[in-house]
Amino acid sequence: MWLTKLLRSFVYALEGLKYTVVTQRNMRFHFLSALCVLLLCLYLPMSKVEVLVLFVTIVLVLSAELFNTAIEAVADMVTKEYHPLAKVAKDVAAGAVLITAGFAVIVGISVFYPYLDSLFRLALSQSTVPANISLAVIVVLDFFLTLLIKGWLQRKEHQAWEPSMIASIASCVSVLLIAVIGNLLITLLVLVLLTMLIGTRLRYQSSRKPIVAGVILGLLVAVVGVQLL
Template identity: 70%
Template sequence: MWVTKVLRSFRYALEGLKYTVVTQRNMRIHFLTALGVLLLSLYLPMNKTEVLVLFVTIALVLFAELINTAVEAVVDMVTEEYHPLAKVAKDVAAGAVLLTAGLAVIIGISVFYPYINSLFTGLTGNSSYPANIGLAAIIAFDFFLTLMLKAWFHRMGKTEWEPSMTTSMAFCVAALIVFVIGNLLVTLLVYFLAALIVGTRIRLRPKRFPIFLGMILGTLVAVIGVQLL
């Protein structure tokens, strides 16, 4: 019967979605991001048009990732050896995911920015921290503290616990800029630059724990330092 065929088609489609979620890390990231976006849209007073735009954007990203997974599966089925055309197929499919994800980021910022900016202004009280020599003292303190922790963990033989000096300084400075400027857009741009630094460090250094430890350390030093000054 046609009803049985339709139900079977739905089952096959769900199996495809399940396979992609189980086997593809990027799809799991997309799903978690989509859940976060949807939960945030429930909390904020968004209108119907904005919610529909978010739904369409999420569907486009998931669709692109599904196509990318299908292309990779077909290429791997045809050949397991390196072939320039196989590389082109996989790279183009991945490029489609990158474009849709970039579009989703732009749309998400455009939709959420007015609401999040209002919340951000309410939390900061629309005031910024005055720039003075105390900021330099905080940065210097973060440098020496990170250096001391690196030396201490090195002497203990736990080199994997040594915090990254680069990420510690970067996130300390980023947090201080946020306190001084007190603007959401500047905050996003500053932490975008900090994320680029983290990405570079991850590519150069296989151990990720020291990188994230440096991020946390630098941020804590900046937050506590501003509260004490």
């Protein structure tokens, strides 16, 4: 009898995990991030303590998201209408997830940075780009190429795919900065700024196609330009 109850408890727990993964986008992101972290643990020569710290951090983040989902479900069950206390419950639960995720980012950077920095320096040791006027030429080239493509797509009546000028130049400049500086910490900061910019554009623009096209175009121009220097 006790074995049956134990098996049922496992089944119920798995159903809860399945429900959270299926219905919550953030949980899917957390699972994908955890998978990437575990793959890095297999690849990098990490110590036992570092791996255990990462495991504990992953469990904390997933648990916080599970509690957040449970609180949201209870609040929705109690009332389907707007209620200040239901909002407080959901906001506080989301705040707990945010704090836990921020803690996970800090732990991840602290653990992985020495290993990734060594790999990053090794990868760019022979490909650092000198800072000269050629970089400005690449940016100007990206500007005119984006403008030409926008005009060509407009004539072809494909305005939905016109690349965003801001996204294109921002992506191009970001890649050039990374190639010139060759520092992992600066690279992460540049990528954070680029992500914030692109995220803002996606939030306030109805169509995502111009943003995506602009980012891809800027990246291609910068990569090709760096290879030709």
